[in-house]
Amino acid sequence: MTSTRSSTPRLKANALSLRIPEPKARPGEMLDFGNLRLSEAGAVERPPIDAEARELRDLAFALVRVLDDGGRAVGPWAPALKPAVLKGALEAMMLTRAFDDRMYRAQRQGKTSFYMKCRGEEAVAVGAALALNRDDMGFPTYRQQGLLIARGYPIIEMMDQVLSNVRDPLKGRQLPVLYSSREFGVFSISGNLGTQFSQAVGWAMASAFKGDTRIAAAWIGDGSTAEGDFHHALTFASVYRAPAVLNVVNNQWAISSFHGIAGDADAPFASRAIGYGLPALRVDGNDLLAVYAATAWAVERARSNLGATLIEHVTYRAEGHSTSDDPSQYRPAEEAAGWPLGDPIARLKRHMIVLGEWSDDEHAAQEKQLIETVRAAGKEAESHGTLSTGSRPSVATMFEDVFKVAPWHLREQRQQLGV
């Protein structure tokens, strides 16, 4: 962090000064990742799942990494995933990226109002989906579309939602990408940021209350860890030992504010857990195997009634915050390409090639096929209508679901609108 040079004249020798954290590089400046705390792949120990949280404090400051620069899976966290599972994960990440590219273009073409890509962060959601059971409830934020895709949610339905067309499962009521699917275990995404964190803990508490075996998983951005909801979630998770996996997706940027503004200048987000008596893992979020292994550890711990774990996924938001954002205004254009933890798809691809389970040709063919799949789905979804053309859900449905049964005032307002 560079400290700000104060513009206020200092008249007293012992004058206090205010720190305003600033990132190391702004547009036009040399890339500098000197503040990024890294560990060598394979260097971090993997404690037993029933270890006491107080024995695990160092893990909040280390970085669990499995894939080394040569594409080998090393160290105690290296999971034994079968090649078919790796291929499935790679495909889910590639499909997520192809989907993002298509929907980004759809927004640019005026077919919808808004879109948010997760480029560079695909492993965070897909790796977690691998480690969770299909009926565990996910409480994502807006950049975990990979969770839906990895769980097999039809991408046409996602597109219908983004386009707010007649088939939109949310009936045109939600901003694009704020999906919801009870069937696929994905809780209704809120645009308010952070609210889902304590809700996930409540869901997990309910599961424990009922003697169920399912757990909850939640995701929050580095920026939103400053919200009260984050701290409520950790407090309640700690007090009631809720079976939940609580993920901080530290993608370095909250719109234009860097992670230091969210408060990690002096302590990583993972270390927030320590004061709550919860175990924390800080993980290479661009390493699918590390994300999977850390999540699996936390899942096993939660399912063993040992409570919640906070996982910080260190990753990088390779695109703008949304289609309404231009990151070249506030960070170096080369920062994404220079990110020291690389790209999650490229890293898993390399690992699978090292294993002899994959090749450049197969990868290229897969990519081509997925782009074609997305293109075909896109055409079909657009045939159901878009926000700007074609059929939308019936306007009369706008007045439904405010209450279970529409009261008099909503019936009246619907009549006033003449629908």
Added chain:
Amino acid sequence: MPTMNMIQALNSAMDVMLGRDPDVLIFGEDVGFFGGVFRATEGLQKKYGLERCFDTPIAEGGLIGVAVGMGAYGLRPVVEIQFADYIYPAYDQIVSEVARLRYRSAGQFTAPMTIRTPYGGGIFGGQTHSQSIEALFTHVAGLTVVAPSNPHDAKGLLISAIECDDPVLFLEPKRIYNGPFEGYPDRPVTPWSKHPASETPEGYYTIPLSQARCARAGSAVTVLAYGTMVHVALAAAQESGVDAEVIDLRTLWPVDIEAITASVKKTGRCVIVHEATRTSGFGAELSALVQERCFYHLEAPIDRVAGWDTPYPHAFEWEYFPGPARVAAALKRTVEA
């Protein structure tokens, strides 16, 4: 039939529902072993166990967020916000999450919770234990807001609220927990047991939501009131000699519009009474509804008697509280207009 005070009636409603529905659970600050600062949950933890009635950290936003997740799972949480004045840290969860979950998920997820909270003044609670918060919530699409005025209604309405598949904000007029209050702080407190509405069945019964009650039939003017102010309005009618028809709204929103319009069309006059600050208070909405629907029946301007537009002042409790003298003056003004 046994008589109960408001606290006993609320306790009985929760007791009944804990017994009937294994998915009902109660939590909030101090509600567990201790039974709540107003004793509304007394004995419930002992009877139903720790998991059914437990204490939470002092984090209103947290406990409502947790209740959303529980509701989405399929439980029916009944949460207590210790004083309505403490609800603001939960405002985002209530407004953006609780109220909208059914809508934004197209019915996939719901948050069927009951949020109980003591509101209103008359207890020398100062700014942070006296507020009437209803308008901040009647303004929010998707919330049902209830405010009972007596033990019999309180129990039946609370059971309805817990059984409701939509979230309900259940406002408890704390001044009348232990006895009806006509607005005279110097008079001895009369216990509920001497009031007919304290007759409360032991077992299960419901009072439907969104149904008002005629607390006093009359022909000269309609008074719209709820909570403690129902008793103040009745006293004002008695003392002023104005033959007022007092409508106890019971559910503020969605309000029983038919009961309101039928009464105002009959009397041709309307006075609206609430403790909350006047500007943008719930009385403004009621006044607009009456004007829109009963204009050609009105023989006098609609009058509002409300708390002044100041924070609730500790030492000036009785100058602030809209007592029977102010209500009676409004009744006279309106019938003489």
